[in-house]
Amino acid sequence: MAKTAIERVRMARANNRPTGKDYIDNLFEGFFELHGDRQFGDDPAIVGGVAFLEGRPVTVVAIEKGHGVRERMSRNFGAPNPEGYRKAMRLMRQAEKFGRPVVCFVDTSGAYCGIEAEERGQGEAIAQSITTMLSLRVPALSLLIGEGGSGGALALAAGDEVWMLENAIYSVISPEGCASILWKDASRAADAAESLRLTAEDALGFGVVERVIPEKELGRESFYQSLKEALSGKITELAALDPDERLQKRAERFRKIGAY
Amino acid sequence: MDFLRFLYKPKNELEKGGRQSAPVTVGEGEITKPCPNCHNQIPLSQLWENAHCCPICDHHFRMTSRQRLHYLVDRDSFTELFEDVRTKDVLSFPGYQKKLETTENACGEKEGVVCGEALINGEPCALFVMEPYFMMGSMGAAVGEKITRLFDYATERGLPVLGFTVSGGARMQEGIISLMQMAKTSGAALRHSQAGLFYAAVLTDPTTGGVTASFAMEGDVILAEPGATIGFAGARVIEQTTRRKLPQGFQKADFLLKHGFVDAIVPRKQQRETLSMLLRMHKGGEGRG
Ligand SMILES: [Zn+2]
Secondary structure (H helix, E strand, O other), rough: OOOHHHHHHHHHHHOOOOOOOHHHHOOOOEEOOOOOOOOOOOOOOEEEEEEEOOOEEEEHHHHHHOOOHHHHHHOEEEEEEHHHHHHHHHHHHHHOOOOEEEEEEEEOOOOOOOOHHHHOOOOHHHHHHHHHHHHHHEEEEEEEEEEEHHHHHOOOOOOEEEEOOOOEEOOOOHHHHHHHHHHHHHHHHEEEHHHOOHHHHHHOOOOOOOOEEOOOOOOOOOHHHHHHHHHHHHHHHHHHHOOHHHHHHHHHHHHHOOOO | OOOHHHHHOOOOOOOOOOOOOOOOOOOOOOEEEEEEOOEEEEEEEHHHHHEEEEOOOOOOHHHHHHHHHHHOOOOOEEEEEEEOOOOOOOOOOHHHHHHHHHHHHHOOOOOOOOOOOEEEEEEEEEEEEOOOHHHOOOOOHHHHHHHHHHHHHHHHHHHOOEEEEEEEEEOOHHHHHHHHEEEEEHHHHHHHHHHHEEEEEEEEEEEOHHHHOOOHOOOEEEEEEEOOOOOOOHHHHHHHOOOOOOOOOOOEEHHHHOOOOEEEEHHHHHHHHHHHHHHHHHHHOOOOO
């Protein structure tokens, strides 16, 4: 039986779901983590570095929620601060310099809502991250692996293609937030989840993502193996395009959403 | 003593009563509006004469996009663009279609932004002015589309863009389509920028959420109106998330200036002069290769 939207929300948030680091460890070889934004600090909610994908060097950026209470706390539950997005931008520009494709893994309830995050320009960081991805002259691919929460997720999903796991969600606001603002009743989250059309099928239907990854074998070796092949194939395909043509297509990808 | 200035500056609603100066005289039968800051009754005629700023405490009143255009652009120079772009209830979101209809009737605008081409002190520009009275300038597909088209229009014609932002953020009734407008508008602003053209954003009260996290923060020059609230996350959400008391003046224009996210705070009555000067300053420089 088809799952309801709120069931998808729960699955997307489930503790036992593979996180960004699991994908990094299983899809790439020799991941070397690079820390810091060179301006303020190092955001543990975003992991980035260089690795090999089937022998090809790539830059990897992942929002990391962590496993277990301790790690989840230390990673701020995958809610990035501005310095996290600035680290991601630094690594993406570095990828551009060395002609490396960029792969991003997105899993966040949203960019962190904090006093210091505002002081350091959370909005500016997200805006610049979107623009950076849109202007990157190397192939850029994003995977929504769990929660795709609003601008904090889009900041790392403005590349050539976005893929989404079957039970991941992508939404402009959390169902709880939507229900409490619209209906002054957070307990109506299930209704809000339904109305927001936040499932992978919805996103595919709206042209917001290009591919939905089945979860039947989620976390198993076979899952990572076929994902690795798909990723590698797509990067080969994207890399064959002229950079200007690739940028043109990337721009059109967003230009056509909600066009009249 | 500049550092003491904040002591005297009225903080909206917090400083009950505000500063008192000569009382305003109200003509018989004249309609007045209470100032949210100093609580005096201000006759509408005086508000209009004063660029919708309080004649007593200089509080910048919220105003419609049309009023703003009235103060800003050269008389009869404004040509509206893309006025027929309307949004659609793509998600069939409960109650949204009705909300759109009542909003349009109450506000008189068809969407949350007005776009066009105009002269400011003789300087040509493309401009967009967001509309606070249309669902608080929330960004749905039509708002994103109009702003995107305006940037592309300006890029084709080599025009600078001036953008006045006011927004409660994304329009959640349009779900993920609304979120994508952040990337769509950013793409258009990027094309405009890559063509070497000038874009100035003027952030007015309030500019929040997805608009702050996209084109509001992408200007070559970013200005703010005095007292405007500007931020990504809402103050109440931050309070609930952090369980901390917010510092005074949090997310106000002065706070953004202090933290380096706006270039200057420009009072409404100076905006015409400042913007036309900036337009002149950013005309193709001779140093360009
Ligand atoms: Zn006043």
